[in-house]
């Protein structure tokens with residue numbers, strides 16, 4: 001008789017199995033559900049290298065089916081997504097909680113768990129306390145997107161330097177490099193992504209990377225920024241409109257993004273580009 005195991009298994013994917021994790025995570029993305037960890041988040045992390053991205057990833061599977069994915073996105077920070085089919089699954093929620101409480105290989109101090117109401121309940125019952133608030137925003141892509149005021153260039157390997165320079169000019173602590181861009185672009189998630197650089201005349205002023213999760217699913221903007229010397233002129237809203245249009249062209253049903261609620265400039269910029277803010281959602285922090 002076939003012995004079917006129903007045990008939830010936590011694993012780190014092999015580098016050559018990372019594409020399967022990206023594909024599973026893409027299937028978790030559905031409109032109308034909480035904006036949770038997206039293939040684009042794994043894709044953006046791949047700038048650190050394919051080995052590092054696989055090593056920072058965890059999967060929870062039952063009978064070979066991936067039901068949850070985690071990304072160790074910085075020291076002690078675990079970002080989670082749960083399959084909508086397992087949102088109410090007690091074993092998945094308690095299994096994840098047991099692993100993050102007891103694991104020596106990835107002790108999480110902060111957990112992002114926007115999807116999976118059962119998991120959020122398990123965290124609260126387990127004594128985890130609310131932490132930083134994040135604001136998800138969403139723009140429906142059923143209708144056309146108004147034209148961006150910027151000239152948009154899709155980054156290719158020969159123009160990666162421009163994309164990298166804008167990242168560094170937009171984010172104070174950015175360590176993005178040309179090698180990082182190449183590693184990201186060679187990763188499985190980037191097969192459904194593109195970087196856009198926005199130009200005013202000949203001057204590169206803003207950049208964004210957009211990630212599709214496949215046709216009919218929500219896409220993600222991650223990251224988006226405007227050169228610090230060119231802010232306050234509408235370029236942020238313009239590059240976000242360009243990002244939404246690109247995602248629509250790629251078949252996405254909506255464009256989503258999530259930003260710390262205290263990044264009021266970012267929230268205002270997305271809203272100005274037609275993104276609708278959803279209710280803020282807090283991370284969880286280990287109480288002791």
Ligand SMILES: CC(C)(COP(=O)(O)OP(=O)(O)OC[C@H]1O[C@@H](n2cnc3c(N)ncnc32)[C@H](O)[C@@H]1OP(=O)(O)O)[C@@H](O)C(=O)NCCC(=O)NCCS
Pocket residue numbers: 170171223224225226227230231232233234235236237238258259263264265266268269270272
């Ligand atoms: C957030 C950021 C993209 C804004 O770019 P920008 O080109 O200055 O934004 P825009 O000129 O297009 O402004 C769009 C709207 O946001 C508002 N806004 C922009 N920055 C703001 C701020 N710091 N505080 C309040 N409102 C702000 C503008 O007033 C404008 O509102 P309006 O459409 O009602 O007139 C830019 O500051 C940036 O790159 N920051 C660092 C990177 C970052 O935080 N990225 C987002 C992470 S998810």
